[in-house]
Every structure is written in structure tokens, then in C-alpha cells.
Amino acid sequence: MAPSEVSWAELPDDFYLPPAVAGPNITARSPFLVPQTHLAGPGLFLAMATFMGLLVMLGVPLNALTVLCGARYRKLRSPLNYILVNLAGANLLVAGVGSTTATYSFAHMYFSLGPAACKAEGFTATLGGMVSLWSLAVVAFERFLVICKPLGNFTFRGSHAAVGCALTWAIGLAAATPPLFGWSRFIPEGLQCSCGPDWYTTNNKWNNESYVLFLFCFCFGLPLATIIFSYGRLLLTLRAVARQQEQSETTQRAEREVTRMVVAMVLGFLACWLPYASFALWVVTHRGQPFSLALASLPAVFSKASTVYNPIIYVFMNKQFRACMLKLIFCGKSPFGEEDETSTASQSTQMSSTSSSQVAPA
Template sequence: MRSVPRQQELPEDFYIPIPLDTNNITALSPFLVPQDHLGSTGLFMSMAAFMFFLFAVGTAINILTIVCTSQYRKLRSHLNYILVNLAVANLLVSSVGSSTAFYSFANRYFVLGPIGCKIEGFTATLGGTVSLWSLAVIAFERYLVICKPIGNFAFKGPHALAGCAVTWVIALSAACPPLFGWSRYIPEGLQCSCGPDWYTIGNKYNNESYVIFLFCFCFALPFSIIVFCYSQLLFTLKSAAKAQEQSASTQKAEREVTKMVVVMVLGFLVCWLPYASFAMWVVLNRGEAFDLRLATVPSCLSKASTVYNPVIYVFMNKQFRSCMMKLIFCGRNPFGEEEETSSQVTQVSSVSTSQVSPS
């Protein structure tokens, strides 16, 4: 279904681009009636199934990450503080955002009403922003430890805790404005999940400036930090591998880290680039028609980060994975993996500074 934006005064709590010959917009309220005019029942049920998967798997895997870290003292390193912070943010999105979206898609409209919409939109924005900036903090920590841009600076627990606090301060500064009049939280896409108002133009909410703020401060900036830090990390690792061409362990570490970096950056882009790009496209192309079914896809992909984040940052760490298997299987690892004292990235950091030139 093609949607055509309308230039008229619309209800405070939602905005639906509808055909110009439709006058009774309240009859299509996403808080009152199923949105069957936007898609088939099968489409809504498919989205409900996907949201349930994200809710179940995302909630379980992030709770497991938090519990595992609390149970095993050897996992309480400064880097893992940030991983736990990431897990808390993911848990917030999966337990509130994905569960709410599942329930709404199953009913084919946002059954929790305007207040529930604001809560879900705020929670998803808060958790998503903490998640994005946690990834940037992890990248910056690896850059400091491996590349040593400021000498032998020791990144310790207090620094990690400060980094975690910064992610929440930034996230609150991004998630709170729509609650106080700078933009607003409304149903988006198929009207079964909520987010900032990308659609309305020229109204009292100043949506355009808020969308640009989010794009620059909550996507472009953390992404730039991630790309810069990991590119410097790869350069340093390649230098170390070249200096130790006869060292099989260094060569293996360089390959493993390269693979992890590629997966992390691609995962980031898959989950967040469509959402950020769609928002900016809507803002910069007012009046252009778009399919509301396609507008749902970016929101769903962003919620999928609650699953891919722990898979990449936790399960690809052999020590963390081994501890998780022991926790699940009552003290034994059925896969027989040997624990490592650190991740592959940390292995390379043991290369002496005389062999690795800081970038």
C-alpha cells in the first residue's frame, strides 16, 4: 500500500499518512482498531513471530550474560563491565520493546494506548542508544589497550565504569526530548511499535531537527569512533604479525581479530544503518510516497541487535563462552573447549611495544 503524507492538523498521539479522500482519520487510530488497511493478517502474524523470537532469545541470552559475569569472578574484567552494560541495554530493549511489539503485532494494532507507546518508544530509544555507545566504548577501549596511542595508559575498572555512565547520560539526553516536546513518540511502520516521529513536517514538534540530532549524535558519531578505532587496531595487528612472521599464535590472533572486526562492523551496519537512513530519507524527501510495510523493516532490524550483540561480543570470546556452558550444564562444558585467559584481541596486546608501533 502506498502512503501519501497529508498536510493537515492531525491527532497529538499518532500520525498516519493516508489517502487524501479519507476524512475520518480517528477511525484508523492505531490505538483503537486493527490496522488491516496496512497489511494482511499473515504479515502481522509473521512480524509477531519475529518479535517473539527476538524477545525470547534476546532476553534469555542477555540475562545469561549478566548472571554468568556475576557468578564467575574471572569474568569481572574492565572490558566485561562494558559487555554487561551492553547486555543491560539489550535486555531493556528485548524485554520491553520486543515484547510490546510482539503483543501489538499479534493484535494488529498498538493495544497499550498512547501512554504505552511513549513508554515503549522511550525504552527502545534509551536502550538502543546505550547499546550503540557501548559498542563505541568497547572499540575505544581496545584502541587504547592495543594501539597505545598515549603510551602505557592502563584502562582499569574505574575507567570502564565511567564509560558505562557516559553511555547512559548520552542515551537519556537522546531519549528524553520527545517526552518534553522536541519531537514525540508515535506508532511507526505498521503501527505496532513506537519510535520518534519521522513523518510530520512543519509542526510544533520540530521533528526535522530532532531526527538530524539523532542521526549525527547517536549513529554517525559512534559509528565513526568504531570505524576509526578498529581500523587502527587492524593496522597495529598487521604490523605485529609482519614483525613476527614466524609466530603462528600471532598470525592466528591477527586472523581471528580481523574476522571479528569485520563481523562487528557489518552487524552494526545491518541493524542500524537502515533505521538511520530511513529516518533521514523521510526528513529530506518530504512529500515522497513510501510503503509503510517497508518502514517497519528498519525498526525490526534495530531490535535484532539485542541478539547479535551478545553473540558477537560474548559468544566469540572463548573464556566467556566456556563459563556460559558451565553455567548452563551445571559446571561442565559439553563441548570440551579449553578456557583462555583472555580473548584473541588481548593475546595480541601482549606483543611488546618495541614490535608494535602505535598508530
């Protein structure tokens, strides 16, 4: 049978290759059995392995330090910091399992660990990614409630943080579990060296289109809308305060710092997740259109870069976390003479004295 005549219904359940590259003996090119050099040259696999390896070397220690600091230092046990630690835990799951497995597979140029490991990687990466996305949305919404005060003098307490963290994991499980039970499936994607939900095939057995639309709307669109709405309102509020205090250099500087931070947050979110979500949605809505599997690997790989930018933006711009990390690394002493902040801006600080630390996760 010619490659162009291979039907999707005849492909093995554990993986998918487009008919143009599957060949007459599909199983012989299984990503679990042989290097996928028919999809790209060894140089591209090496480049992917190197990039994923860097994400592991940076993402695992950064997020592990965040979790350790949150557990060790009592001063960091504020309600909002619980969500930051929750975010770091989700990132650690993605970097420690998803990125590590992908690094190993790209280095071998095929998913040599087998179908069971593929499902495990797809599940953990999806779970950690969804928890991460919704943690960012919870942080943004909390900042909106505290700074813009739509509910009056709202105080974000530990119980609110616990509910927020539990909600992120509940949503993550709701998003990652269905492919294990027949609503879509986890298969190798792109260059067949990392695994994710099946957004390639049209086999009605898996109901892939509905699952991809569910992920795009509920697990990407909704948290993105929450982030844009919350930080948009936050910036408008800060600009109004700055206009009222035009003579205050501190207020003007705080507005500029917060603006830069918010822009970094939104751009980082979009850079990591928009290509992946958009490409999957395009494939679903343009069935039959040719696309490059090598190109399809890039969005999946870049989405895992969020495990590095998240701690940099949300933690390293936080003086408390930064000081505690330095103390933990250098056995109680900061090599840069950075003082240990015992308290950051109060959650209920009045808007007339707004500073950048009020907006940054405190």
C-alpha cells in the same frame, strides 16, 4: 473531506497516518483502536510478529545470561567485561520491553496497549538502543587505546569502565528523554505496531527535523565513526605486526581471526542500524515524497536484531564468558569439556605477541 485533503496539522497528537491512508475519519483508523489491515495483509503482520518473537526468545536469555554471569563469577569482573555486561543490560531492556511489546502488537495487528504504553516502549527502546550503540563505541575505543597504544602503556582500569558505562547511559537519557518533553514525540511507526521517535511529520510544533538530525549525527554517526576509526587503526597495527613476524603462524592466524571478528562487528552494526537511520533521514530530507508504511517497519524491526548479534559477537567469542555460561546452564559442568579460562590475554600484552584474544573483548 477526501483522504488527500487531510492536513498533518489536523491529525491527532498520539499517532500519524499519511493522508493517502488516513481516510476522512482519521480517529476511526487509530492504531490504538482497530487492526491496521488497511496498511498490509494479516500475513505480513504475522511474519513480523514471528520475527520479533524470535528476537525475544533469543535476545532475552542470551543477554540475561551475560548479566547473570557477570554478577556471579568473580573472574569476569574485569574492567572491559563491565562494559560488555552494560551492553547486555541495554540489549535486555530493548528485548524485554521493546521487542516484547512489538511482538504482542504485531500479533494483534494494532497497538492495543494504548498511547501510554507506546510512549513507554518508544522511550525504553530508544534508551536501550543508544546505550547499546555507545557501548560498542566504548569497546572499540578501548581496544584502540590498549592495542595501538596512542597514550603509551595505558591500562584500562575499573574507574575507566565505570566512567564509560555512566557515559553511555547519560547519552542514552539525553537522546531518549526529549520526546517526552516536546522535542519530537513517540508515536506508532511503520505498520503502527511498534513505537519510536516521530520522523514522519512536518508539524513545527514537534521540531521533528532537528531531533532526527540530532539522533543521526550524535547517536549514530559519531559512534559509527568511532568504531570505524578504532578498528581501522587496530587492523593496521595488527598487519604491521604480522609483517614483522611473517614466520610466525600464530601471529598470522591471529590477524586473520581478528580481521573476521572486526568485519563481523562493523557489518552487524551497519546491518541493524544503517537502514533505520538512513530511512528516517531520507523521510526528513524528502518531505512530500511518498513511501510505504510497510517498508518503513522493516528498518525499525531489524534495528532490534542487534539484541541478538551483540552477545553472539562480543560474548560468545569470549572464552571466559562462554565457559561461565555453560557452567551456569549445566550446574557447574560444561557438556563440551571446555575448560574454564581463568585468565585471557593481558590488557597490556606487548604487540610483539599479539593474538586474537588481545583484540576480542577479554
